[in-house]
Amino acid sequence: MYSQGLIGADGRTGETETFLAAFQARIDAEEKIEPKDAMPEGYRRTLVRQIGQHAHSEIVGMLPEGNWVTRAPSLRRKAALLAKVQDEGGHGLYLYSAAETLGVTRDGMTEELLAGKAKYSSIFNYPTLTWADIGTIGWLVDGAAIMNQIPLCRCSFGPYARAMIRICKEESFHQRQGYEIMLTLCRGTRAQKAMAQDALDRWWWPSLMMFGPHDAESSHTEQSMAWKIKRFSNDELRQKFIDATVPQAEYLGLKVPDPAMRWDEALNGGKGGYRHGPIDWDEFWRVVKGEGVMNRDRIAARKKAWDDGAWVREAALAHAAKRATGKVAAE
């Protein structure tokens, strides 16, 4: 569950022209790059950063939803939400191991997250105030993530692409369970429908921001696309998401909170699409830089989990060491 134009990528690279041209030729021939292959330093650095941000997003993404596990309105909803949160944890783990193939350590990535040095998707710095937020997250946030993640299955870096294939297979359930929650609320009482509308009002714009800054302001998109790490630009993916989502909102009888939103025949190469109003990028950057409602809570929760689990990790290693030397009393 993640999607965001990479923040702060640095694709600069210092190799010779010949080396870069040979690498680009492999990429252009749609060859996958595997961990031990020669690669430009900028390519490696961009991937470490992107896969790391992606993994952290999955792990932090468990928190806003975990908030509602104990208060899910039925056993069916609770079982689904638990399974979804467990999937997010699994996605984080696939991605951490994909990043590790590039020579960074899991502990190092965890430390960067806990120290506030590593970014994760800013969407998770918004609070989940009502049950309808859980429906909206599945529908919009996972929906946006799917838009972003499907092209990543064709990413030029093999381990990342393979992890994304597993993730995409699992992600579809997430979006469907979210939409089903919204459908149930919208067919319910007036208060329930109002709750659904309120959640859409709060999550709509942050969901559009998940795709990252406009192409004109996204300085590293070009290099990432040349290296086939990214296949579509931020604006292209955002447009796809809007075009897919607006009719779904209409079906629910909900109103997308964008007074400027209108159908425009000229969009999508003449096929038509929904043109959206201006996005508040100041808000986006405020949240990215740590001033979202939940930034401090999210990191504090991760830090507590890490610190509280320290004795378990130590005990497991001590036990393994004892067993390895045959000193376990019971044996």
Next chain:
Amino acid sequence: MAETPLWEVFIRPRNGLAHKHVGSLHAADAVMALQAARDVYTRRGEGNSVWVVPSVAITASDPDHTDEMFEPTGDKIYRHPTFYEIPEDVGHM
């Protein structure tokens, strides 16, 4: 504290197929690695058998030597059945 060791995970989707590499994970020992592999890689009936192997136990070929390693098979086309001419009258062989 030392980092928890890395393990490579292999899953057999069903009897009759080979175990296939699916990814890796960290665990203190083999028992915990198996349990974690079950939780991380088989949440939707992906298989009926799991292997975990310490990543350090794997010796891999060097991608810088790919040419020397695999090139020698390139010109040995006589290893393929289509190299040999059999008259059509003989029938399928």
